[in-house]
Amino acid sequence: MQVFISESAFWGILVSAIEVYRKESYGLLLGHKDRDMFMVVNAVACQKAERHTTWVRARERSHARIVNFFENLPNLYIIGDFHSHPRREINLSEEDIESMRPDAVYIVAEIRDKAKDKYWSYNEDGTISGTTDNWFIKIAGFYLDPESGKPKMADVLCPFAIGFSIKPKRTSTA
Numbered sequence: 001m002q003v004f005i006s007e008s009a010f011w012g013i014l015v016s017a018i019e020v021y022r023k024e025s026y027g028l029l030l031g032h033k034d035r036d037m038f039m040v041v042n043a044v045a046c047q048k049a050e051r052h053t054t055w056v057r058a059r060e061r062s063h064a065r066i067v068n069f070f071e072n073l074p075n076l077y078i079i080g081d082f083h084s085h086p087r088r089e090i091n092l093s094e095e096d097i098e099s100m101r102p103d104a105v106y107i108v109a110e111i112r113d114k115a116k117d118k119y120w121s122y123n124e125d126g127t128i129s130g131t132t133d134n135w136f137i138k139i140a141g142f143y144l145d146p147e148s149g150k151p152k153m154a155d156v157l158c159p160f161a162i163g164f165s166i167k168p169k170r171t172s173t174a
């Protein structure tokens with residue numbers, strides 16, 4: 001399984017992780033699913049949804065409003081959600097796993113204080129990672145394997161992100 005992340009969705013996931021650091025971000029993923037690929041077109045942060053907000057709590061009013069709004073738009077579907085793991089490994093927590101539904105994709109963004117600059121690149125485990133001005137960020141996509149019912153990591157595809165980051169150091173000309 002692959003997860004394609006558009007430029008817009010990449011920014012949405014990054015900005016919300018940074019904005020609420022060191023709290024967890026949360027938001028919805030919009031797009032569509034083709035045979036073996038989730039196409040994430042947009043990632044919309046849900047401000048009111050503090051941590052623990054997952055599909056499980058989709059009944060809550062503000063969350064339900066957003067879900068209803070998107071479910072009534074043509075051509076865009078809620079295909080999953082995203083949240084950040086501030087200063088934590090990217091692995092799913094038990095709670096994350098409990099909230100997973102079949103046929104949906106779950107993006108997790110690990111975010112830490114940056115130790116050193118790293119250009120954005122694909123990693124062997126299917127994640128992508130890199131740095132911004134102050135942070136190291138790693139992005140993974142998870143889904144439930146239809147056969148085993150267990151969570152699996154998908155391969156993240158995000159051509160926009162690759163090579164992104166780190167403004168070249170200005171060489172002093174003075």
Ligand SMILES: [Zn+2]
Pocket residue numbers: 083084085091092093096108
């Ligand atoms: Zn989590």
